[in-house]
Each structure stands twice: as structure tokens, then as C-alpha cells.
Amino acid sequence: MSLIYLDNNATTKVAPEVLDAMMPYFKEEYANPSSIYDFAKKSNHAVRDARVAIKDFVNASSEKEIIFTSCGSESANTAIRGVLNMNKNKRHIITSKVEHPCVLNLYQTLEKEGYKVDYIGVNSNGELDLAQLEQAISYDTALVSIMYANNETGVIFPIEKISEMIKSKNKETKFFVDGVQVAGKIPIDVQAAGIDLLGISGHKFHAPKGIGALYVNSKTLVTPLIIGGHQERGKRAGTENVPYIVGMAKAAELAIDSLKYELTEVKRLRDKLESGILKTVYNSRLNTAIANRVPNTTNIGFEYIEGELILLHLSDLGICASSGSACTSGSLEPSHVLRAMNVPFTAIHGSIRFSLSRYTTEREIDYVLDVLPGIIEKISSISPYQEELANLKRLRNL
Amino acid sequence: MWDYSEKVMDHYRNPRNVGKIDNADAIGEAGSLACGDSLKIYLKIQNGIVTDAKFQTFGCGSAVASSSILTEMIIGKTVEEVKKITNQDIADQLGGLPPEKMHCSVMGYEALEDALQNFDNMIDLDDLREEKVVEKIVCTCFGVTENMIWDAIKHNGLKTVEEITNYTKAGGACGKCKGLIQDIIDTYYKKEEAENNLPQLSPAQRILKINNVIETQISPELRKDGGDITLVDIDGDKVLVKLRGKCSGCKNSHLTLKSFVEMTLRETVDKNILVIEVS
DSSP states (O other), X not given: OOOEEOBTTTOOOOOHHHHHHHHHHHHTOOOOTTOOSGGGHXXXXXXXXXXXXXXXXXXXXOGGGEEEESSHHHHHHHHHXXXXXXXXXXOEEEEETTSOHHHHHHHHHHHHTTOEEEEEOBOTTSOBOHHHHHHHOOTTEEEEEEESBOTTTOBBOOHHXXXXXXXXXXXXXXXXXXOTTTTTTSOOOHHHHXXXXXXXEGGGGTSOSSOEEEEXXXXXXXXXXXXXXXXXXXXXXXXXXXXXXXXXXXHHHHHHHXXXXXXXXXXXXXXHHHHHHHHHOTTEEESSOSSSBOTTEEEEEETTSOHHHHHHHHHHTTEEOEEOOHHHHSSSSOOHHHHHTTOOHHHHTTEEEXXXXXXXXXXXXXXXXXXXXXXHHHXXXXXXXXXXXXXXXXXXXX | OOXXXXXXXXXXXXXXXXXXXXXXXXXXXXXXXXXXEEEEXXXXXXXXXXXXXXXXXXXXXXXXXXXXXXXXXXXXXXXXXXXXXXXHHXXXXXXXXXXXXXXXXXXXXXXXXXXXXHHHHHHOOSTTOOOOOOOOEEETTTTEEHHHHHHHHHHHOOXXXXXXXXXXXXXXXXXXXXXXXXXXXXXXXXXXXXXXXXXXXXXXXXXXXXXXXXXXXXXHHHHHTTEEEEEEEEETTXXXXXXXXXXXXXXXXXXXXXXXXXXXXXXXXXXXXXXXXXX
């Protein structure tokens, strides 16, 4: 049984070129980049070059605007806490209802610390309520924090438009964008999009887990989350994780090179998978609109059946995907994202996210299209909602 | 990633006894679409023996496995035997369930309980059938009642709110009811402690107390329904009684005896008391 990995929004495989680039910094070039002897030169320059690569990756104006972190969560925490600490007189934050838990849970903590947080809703297509967002911006707003694209649905938010909105209402308000789900999938241009802070995570674009980056533009001040040495220009203490930094920079270069492939070929395979399922499985529905999504993600609801069971059957055939169902995660509530979108109860528990990568092949997609309808049929046949399923079948076949 | 046992995996991969029985003698349901899992169980009962059982489940791997193994556990058993099955038995038969998934076995137990209750009601032609009491809902997100939580504590020895959530889902969503759940846990264990600390009575005191409870607490209740009860004898832990009036011959009388008379005496006098009807 070969593995068909369609869960690339959760994590990705390390590109072989990335691992190759990292190896010397484990083996021979292990010097601390801060040391002064010649031996440290190579590791020091490796970090310097990597910073330039990440600068190019997000099109920052200077590599001084890049801070290396350990993960996307650290990037987000540094950005959010950092901005709030530098603007103590402002006590209001705006974010969305569909942010990643690493951000949402932090805002819940900040609410307990006395901040007022507005959570902007989405419509049934997963698109942000911009009118509500605009209205919420006030003189007291320290930070607007919106993800670039949603991890569960792949829906891209209009970052440039939001940035204009913020700047026209309150020039002092900072704009943090959680860019974890777009890095490597669509081009990022922090200058053109008017982003003040942007977080990314290496393992979502074929670097290893345990490395991330935060872009902070030169006009934005943040306090460090980790206090200690002078590394990262005092913004993040701790000896640089040289091999991983090198790995992420290599992954960023590869990602830039394959962006066109993502936007054409990966998208074609995603669309093939999506339309194939929607055509052959009568109790399936697309949980989002077709447009404005990252090219690799689709979120499909299978009605009157439960997601974990679908995943378990897929897993038996070597297929990896993920689900917004409550049962999968161990929490008891279904996905907060799908709930915010008002996905009907008939489909929310049976929602499956497939996320492709540039390593996904046509044969793999064909295989999934071949076996998935049978799995759904089998699980539907044990559902207590046979009457509802029969009605649905009649309706869809009209 | 769940560490499911081989048995759980076998049962969700190849569920046994899937479907419905058209002329079922008892049907039970638990859960709902909104909750994320639901189960319907159909029983064929002949001469007090479950001769066939089928199920339909909307739910995760462990929910399907719990329903599937439950049907295997009950086919061929008498109704009395089936009534003794608890959610822990279901989980044990599956080789255990992850703690967060215990509510799946509870759902199986609840559907079975519902089926048997419906079965009892169907053969009860007496007008004495009790009005269905509207139960107090503790967790509004998942519709979990006080009794369900009470049962879960009792059958599984649960001690924390987190355990209750794993077994019944109560408190797993908005979490507003966590305080209420803690109250129920506290009340349960306070009550258990009180029961364990019932004063040691001399044989004479004991007879007097039993008689007193029957006269003041049990008999008045039965009289409301047109029946009554008399104490015939006490033999160690056995309390022999005679049902009279509408109670005698009522097909639900064993329920009255066990769930009301015996429970009341156990709570007030001695938790080992067995109530036996003599004619």
C-alpha cells in the first residue's frame, strides 16, 4: 500500500533538496554564528543569506525586517504580544472568528487580561464580513489580525483591501497577517499588500517542523517574546537554529520556483478531485465558493455521515486527509470555521479537507476518485438517516 | 490519532448486524445529528429472549464499533440479562476505548436502555403507566440530562468534570454547565458517603425502621395510584412484601418493587436490602 498524502495544510514532507541543504550544518558547520573565529563564518553567512531569501520570499524591503522563530505559533505570539506591549494605551483588537486556534486562544487570554476583542464573522462561502470589520476599527484599535487564507477552507481574505481600510480609519493601528497557509501557495508581497507583520511556518512549505519566521516592517515596533541574548536584533533571543534556518530558506527558494506550478498544475488536480467527488457522490457538497481559494485546498461536506469514519476508511487505503468533525480532534465541538460559516448540521460533521502539494500526482487523485465513492456509499448505508439520504439522492439526480 | 484496539478497528471496518428490523419489538435511539453522533437499535424479542438485533449509526469509528459489538453481546440473551449491560461492558468487550471516546459506549447503552424502556411500555397495557417526567437538562449544547450524568458517575465511578465530559459529552462545548456538573458529582459522592455511614441498627430497630419507611414513605405513594403494600416478613437482608390493590397483578409491579420500594429502603435503611414479593 503506497501513501497518498492529501493533508498538506497540516504539514508537508521535507523536500529532498531542503534536507541536503541542511545536512552540512548538522555535520561539519556546527559553529555558533555569533562566534568570532573563522570557523563560524560559514554558519554566520548561512543565516545571513537565509534572511535575504526569506525577505525575497515575502518581498520585504530589507532583511532586517525578518525574525526567525521556532514555528507559526511563536511568530503569531511575538507579533500580537509585541505590538500590544508597544501600544499600551490602546486596548482594542479586531480579528476573525475563523483564525487558527494558536491566534484565537491567545485572544481569549488577552480578553481575560482586559483587552476588548471583536471577532469578525464570515458568510456561508467563508468570506469575511468587511463592512463589520470596517465599522469595528476605532481610535482605540491597537491591532487588526486576520489570516491570509483559512487553513480549513483555503479561502483567501482580501488583505490589501483590509489594509487600506485600516490605514484610512486609524493610521496607528497595526495589521498582523497570519500567512502560514499561503506561504508557498500564492505569491506574497507584504509591501504591496500593506502588511505590518506577517507570520509563516516552514513545515507548511516543505521545510521541517520547528522553524518559522516573522516579518515586522521597519515602522512597527515589537517587544521580544523570548528575552535573553542579542540574536535577531534583540527581537528573539536564543542561538540561531542554523540548519533549520538554512532549510527554510531553501524551501522558500523552491517555493518561489514552483509558484506557477502551484497555481496551474496543483490547482488543476485539486479541481479535478473536487469536481469528480461532487459529480459522483450525491451526498457531497462544496463547503465554500469556488473562487478566491489557495490552489491546493478543498473542503467537502458529506451529508448524514461522520468525518472520522471517512478518514479511518481512507486511512485503511493509505489516503491521508483531515476533518472538521468533532470526533477527530478529541474536542467535542465541530470545526469553529465551518460553524462560523453556518455549514448545515447535516454536513458539518462529515466535512473533509483535502490539501494537495506539488508532490501530488494525477495517479493519486485518480485513485482517490476511484475508491472514495465506495467508502461514502458504505458509510452512508449504516447511517440511521436512510430516508433523508434517499430524498437527497432524488433531489440531486433531478 | 486514536489508539484504537484491534477489536474496535475490526468492528468499524466490518460492522456486524447493520440495518433495521421491519417488525421490531423494540426500537431505541440515542444522540442526534447536531451532536455529531446518533444510534438507532432494533430488537426482536421472543419469549423474553433477544432473538435478533440490528443497528444504524451516524458517528465515528468507536461509535460504530460500540453499536456493532453491542448487537453481538445481546443476541441470544434474555431481556433480564440484557438489562444488566452497562457502557463499561461495551467498552470492555471492545478491548477498551480511549477516554475521550467513552461517550460512544455510553450512547450504545442509552440506545439499548431506550429500546428496553419502549419494550416494557409496549407490553404494559395498564393505565398506570407513569407520566414521562421531563428531565432536567444540564448541558444544553449536547442535551445531556442530570440522570444521564448521574448514571455515568454511578456505572463508571467518575470523579472529575473532565471524565464526565469524556463519557457523556456534557460540558464539552461552551463549558457553561461545568459548575453544575461539579455540583452533581459533589452531591453524588456526598450521598454515597451518607449511605455508607448509615448507623448500625439493632435487629429490633431495623424492623421498626423498615416498617416506618414503608408506612410513611412508600405506601402513601402507591396509594396515589390505587395500590398499596404490606410488610410480610424480614429475613436478614430480604424484605418480604405483599402488593395490593391495583399494584397486585400489575405487569409493572417488578419495576415498582425494584426501582421504588427497594431503592427507598436501600437509601434509608441499608444498601444491601433485597425486596421480594410474596403472594
